[in-house]
Amino acid sequence: xxxxxxxxxxxxxxxxxxxxxxxxxxxxxxxxxxxxxxxxxxxxxxxxxxxxxxxxxxxxxxxxxxxxxxxxxxxxxxxxxxxxxxxxxxxxxxxxxxxxxxxxxxxxxxxxxxxxxxxxxxxxxxxxxxxxxxxxxxxxxxxxxxxxxxxxxxxxxxxxxxxxxxxxxxxxxxxxxxxxxxxxxxxxxxxxxxxxxxxxxxxxxxxxxxxxxxxxxxxxxxxxxxxxxxxxxxxxxxxxxxxxxxxxxxxxxxxxxxxxxxxxxxxxxxxxxxxxxxxxxxxxxxxxxxxxxxxxxxxxxxxxxxxxxxxxxxxxxxxxxxxxxxxxxxxxxxxxxxxxxxxxxxxxxxxxxxxxxxxxxxxxxxxxxxxxxxxxxxxxxxxxxxxxxxxxxxxxxxxxxxxxxxxxxxxxxxxxxxxxxxxxxxxxxxxxxxxxxxxxxxxxxxxxxxxxxxxxxxxxxxxxxxxxxxxxxxxxxxxxxxxxxxxxxxxxxxxxxxxxxxxxxxxxxxxxxxxxxxxxxxxxxxxxxxxxxxxxxxxxxxxxxxxxxxxxxxxxxxxxxxxxxxxxxx
Numbered sequence: 001x002x003x004x005x006x007x008x009x010x011x012x013x014x015x016x017x018x019x020x021x022x023x024x025x026x027x028x029x030x031x032x033x034x035x036x037x038x039x040x041x042x043x044x045x046x047x048x049x050x051x052x053x054x055x056x057x058x059x060x061x062x063x064x065x066x067x068x069x070x071x072x073x074x075x076x077x078x079x080x081x082x083x084x085x086x087x088x089x090x091x092x093x094x095x096x097x098x099x100x101x102x103x104x105x106x107x108x109x110x111x112x113x114x115x116x117x118x119x120x121x122x123x124x125x126x127x128x129x130x131x132x133x134x135x136x137x138x139x140x141x142x143x144x145x146x147x148x149x150x151x152x153x154x155x156x157x158x159x160x161x162x163x164x165x166x167x168x169x170x171x172x173x174x175x176x177x178x179x180x181x182x183x184x185x186x187x188x189x190x191x192x193x194x195x196x197x198x199x200x201x202x203x204x205x206x207x208x209x210x211x212x213x214x215x216x217x218x219x220x221x222x223x224x225x226x227x228x229x230x231x232x233x234x235x236x237x238x239x240x241x242x243x244x245x246x247x248x249x250x251x252x253x254x255x256x257x258x259x260x261x262x263x264x265x266x267x268x269x270x271x272x273x274x275x276x277x278x279x280x281x282x283x284x285x286x287x288x289x290x291x292x293x294x295x296x297x298x299x300x301x302x303x304x305x306x307x308x309x310x311x312x313x314x315x316x317x318x319x320x321x322x323x324x325x326x327x328x329x330x331x332x333x334x335x336x337x338x339x340x341x342x343x344x345x346x347x348x349x350x351x352x353x354x355x356x357x358x359x360x361x362x363x364x365x366x367x368x369x370x371x372x373x374x375x376x377x378x379x380x381x382x383x384x385x386x387x388x389x390x391x392x393x394x395x396x397x398x399x400x401x402x403x404x405x406x407x408x409x410x411x412x413x414x415x416x417x418x419x420x421x422x423x424x425x426x427x428x429x430x431x432x433x434x435x436x437x438x439x440x441x442x443x444x445x446x447x448x449x450x451x452x453x454x455x456x457x458x459x460x461x462x463x464x465x466x467x468x469x470x471x472x473x474x475x476x477x478x479x480x481x482x483x484x485x486x487x488x489x490x491x492x493x494x495x496x497x498x499x500x501x502x503x504x505x506x507x508x509x510x511x512x513x514x515x516x517x518x519x520x521x522x523x524x525x526x527x528x529x530x531x532x533x534x535x536x537x538x539x540x541x542x543x544x545x546x547x548x549x550x551x552x553x554x555x556x557x558x559x560x561x562x563x564x565x566x567x568x569x570x
Contacts, residue, residue, distance in 0.1 A: 005149020026078025028105020060438025088432025096429025117177030199333030228255035434463030470530030
């Protein structure tokens, strides 16, 4: 068999550590299909093809895999149609800084058999568009067209080098069939020459200055959103905060950034219409890895507070409107910068009385907050989101990874789970719903020895394309538990409306377009598509049995499970 560009592409993927190609195949992919079949027949290593009936699910699966493995996976889509069908998953991967290699075919550029792969189906004229890459360019860290198979391996490695370098994100390459069919000489690649950039560090003088400011501040506070995307960054953050008794506030966290059971943890904040007391009292706020550290219309630091900002993307160059009033901003990797600040503190004598006062203050607020959270989960005879989450928490262990996409229950899930292990909590980092189902498959493929639990609202569940998700979960032995916080519709748009028009016509209307009545049988969708364990729970008395049976299905029977739980309605 001739050595084709498609074979070289697969070789490059293997060299780069890509284990899976999440694929939605089309008429542009015969060269790759043939190369994969040849690799299997001849015993050559190649990524495993995962058939994805929906492109949104495909990229969400790659996103989830990258969140726990740290490595980009490949997503193969059909020309411009499949590119568009990636939909909101592109937004999520870009905003969540998830590396992914998106490979798209393109309509053949010859029509009379001039080259192997020339046009032979009517659809290839219709799918020939002026700027296919432009459909996703605003979300990609890099995009290009492969024009010859002779440097295809270099193109793949360059794209992945960019995807894995901070700020990380998806990359997009496209190639026509003639290019993918091209016979090419073998090319030897040394992957060590295509490594991502080393993590950026603070200048030594800046690290010393930040350490000094933290040491002399009366009420320093650290605000973060996704420092824990790198689990190794959590330990130096904990060490720094414990050394100086610094409080930690998480703003819309999309990862486990700080142990929720630590007395210095001051909680998390999303869209609550209240001023956070920890933020209000701080005289020094250090923002580390956060896109939205606060919402200034209702919750912001004191005007007298000094703000410092450490981030791999401190300018937020893809956000047209963004500023937080930082007096100094630093482009640096969080784990690296925190290690430098800790080292600089070695030369600064501590102030035991100030540290002890802060520790007592933060511990008292932490304890009061935990008591209020526990009170919300006390049995009242009602099946609320707090009760559901508290019951679920009893079944989590050290080998459980939780994916959260319960939008109107976002805060409830964080509060009641009270997780402490780095890497145990994931969210998409973006704002396009439906990530949780595909991401759960990707996480399970990357961590087959872990229990994966996806928590989702009923709206997010429908966005996740559950028929495709659960068909894939069964076919590829990737069982996970999906719990639906079913409040009967889109609560978040209703809350957004009420925030602007609390006394308007819509506030009094019976139907504003957010109800899902009559509701589908959500769990039955998963049962029909993937043989999942399915149960609807409407009575608090049935909740514990249902949860136990669902975890048993996942952990012992090896099949996915869906619990549709009717919580407090809209």
